[in-house]
Amino acid sequence: MNWKKIFSIGGGSNQDSNIADLGIPDEVLSIISKFTTGKLKPFYKTDLYTDKRGEIIGVCMEVKQDQAENLVLKMRKEMEVLGFLPFICDTEHNKVCISQVSDQFDIIKIQQTNGDNYDISNEMVVSKLKEWHLRYPFTIIGADFDWVEATFQVIPDGKNLRSFATEMYKFCPDIVEQGSGSINGLMEELKESKKLFLWWD
Structure with missing residues (x-):
């Protein structure tokens, strides 16, 4: 053609x-x-x-x-x-x-997504996402050098939701400090959006 x-x-x-x-x-x-x-x-x-x-x-x-x-x-x-x-x-x-x-995590490598301001390398972002994906599978739908967005196939619930939100905050403080304002706020965002969204200012 x-x-x-x-x-x-x-x-x-x-x-x-x-x-x-x-x-x-x-x-x-x-x-x-x-x-x-x-x-x-x-x-x-x-x-x-x-x-x-x-x-x-x-x-x-x-x-x-x-x-x-x-x-x-x-x-x-x-x-x-x-x-x-x-x-x-x-x-x-x-x-x-x-x-x-070769897999969806290559998107993160291609876009060189990182949290340089927190000494978080691209390799660390890929590793952390793979770790989380094993527990709560998700589909990566977008990324650039300072953010990544994914839709959950399986979302954490109950005590697991608070634990996961805390993990997210530790790895990406800006999503709380410049976003949801609190862990509880982040938990609500996760429940409503069913999305994983990380960004580093």
Whole structure:
């Protein structure tokens, strides 16, 4: 199929990328085409501390903020078996990227999510999320360098909820100190949203 006729590769007058350059299999592009016919942009691996662009590791598309999460979850069901995952990749929740991964924790590695202000490295974030996932499975739907968002498949309850909220606070103080205001507040957020959300200022 001629994907150049379906997708416009955006990026300005000097943008010379085309579908073939992006290394995305036809099966994945076919899935993407179900959800958008708009511009796809190259998704670059970027050095967190220099902003220097590296290799192209996927594609990125603009979406409506209120549709981003649902879009990611729908595409994920079809893409995961192909070794690709979609995820929200910006704070405003209006961009979704699709990249090849070995598992969902590669999203955290790609986005270099960290809590540098608390001496929390990217490796520590990945390790902690894997630990929590074993106890309370979740689906990562988005991340950037200073935040990660996931939806719980199994949410802690009872005494486990308070214990888990306390763990979250110790690992990511800003979610309480600049967010919920208390452990009780965080517990209510977890029960209402059924989401794991970490961010470091």
